[in-house]
Amino acid sequence: MGFTLDFEKLVLYDRGEPGISVGVxxxxxxxxxxFEAKIDTGSTFCVLERRIGEELGIDIESGQLLTIxxxxxxxxxxxxxxxxxxxxxxxxxxxxxxxxxxxxxNILGRLGLLDRLIIGVNDYEGKLYLxxxxx
Amino acid sequence: xxxxVIDEVVEKMNRMSYDQRNEVLQKLEPPTQIEKVKTNGKKGxxxxxxxxxxxxxxxxxxxxxxxxxxxxxxxxxxYPDTLATAKEAGAERPLIxxxxxxxxxxxxxx
Numbered sequence: 001m002g003f004t005l006d007f008e009k010l011v012l013y014d015r016g017e018p019g020i021s022v023g024v025x026x027x028x029x030x031x032x033x034x035f036e037a038k039i040d041t042g043s044t045f046c047v048l049e050r051r052i053g054e055e056l057g058i059d060i061e062s063g064q065l066l067t068i069x070x071x072x073x074x075x076x077x078x079x080x081x082x083x084x085x086x087x088x089x090x091x092x093x094x095x096x097x098x099x100x101x102x103x104x105x106n107i108l109g110r111l112g113l114l115d116r117l118i119i120g121v122n123d124y125e126g127k128l129y130l131x132x133x134x135x
Numbered sequence: 136x137x138x139x140v141i142d143e144v145v146e147k148m149n150r151m152s153y154d155q156r157n158e159v160l161q162k163l164e165p166p167t168q169i170e171k172v173k174t175n176g177k178k179g180x181x182x183x184x185x186x187x188x189x190x191x192x193x194x195x196x197x198x199x200x201x202x203x204x205x206x207x208x209x210x211x212x213x214y215p216d217t218l219a220t221a222k223e224a225g226a227e228r229p230l231i232x233x234x235x236x237x238x239x240x241x242x243x244x245x
Contacts, residue, residue: 028180028182029180030180031180040244042242042244043242043243043244044235044240044241044242044243044244045241047243054179056180057179057180058179058180058181059178059179059180059181060179062181062185062186062189063181063185063188063189064185064188064189064192065189066235066241067241068241068242068243069240069241069242069243070242070243070244075243079185079188079189079232080181080182080185081182081184081185081188081202081232082182091231092228092229092230092231093230093231093232094185094188094230094232107243107244109244111232111233112232112233115213115214115233116214116215133214133215134215
């Protein structure tokens with residue numbers, strides 16, 4: 001028995017780079033900026049660098065505090081409402097900014113992004129397929 | 136509260152079923168003394184929906200919520216149904232977010 005999924009978009013990514021990176025635009029009512037982030041199905045939420053939140057003018061510590069586990073320990077992050085735009089898909093989501101300014105990774109996890117997209121990966125060819133979940 | 140009392144509570148909760156634990160967690164009052172937070176020194180932007188999530192979302196643990204202009208618009212089981220319910224209620228661009236349970240492990244993924 002086979003299964004078929006339809007995707008609207010194809011994103012090519014560099015297999016030579018660690019992880020699956022995509023371009024992201026992030027917006028608040030008055031600011032916007034673009035950055036690269038990695039899709040990570042093992043991450044519960046989207047977790048971004050503190051620097052990005054500060055560049056958007058967000059008061060980081062005013063958000064919802066969350067302690068996030070990793071294989072090597074925990075870290076704290078603060079949730080904020082932002083708009084995420086990926087390949088022209090636009091979502092009003094809650095993302096978490098790492099409390100630690102030395103944290104240099106941007107992760108697109110399940111809640112806030114992957115729970116509102118359908119994704120397919122052909123890693124051999126460096127192809128990421130994207131479709132919007134029907135609402 | 137003494138360590139012995141805490142240990143006793145933990146022991147009792149460990150014997151509970153998943154549903155019983157959730158029932159207890161739902162009945163807990165939020166902490167009255169909130170940890171003093173640091174600021175980024177900018178007094179920057181905070182969405183009213185962020186404030187609602189911080190201050191009121193605990194009551195909706197395990198659910199999706201739709202929040203707009205600092206007010207709860209809808210709840211649901213997932214993104215699509217929560218967004219649809221929020222739109223039916225008149226919301227234009229609600230924040231749709233999942234509220235984790237207190238016993239839920241949140242992973243950073245690496």
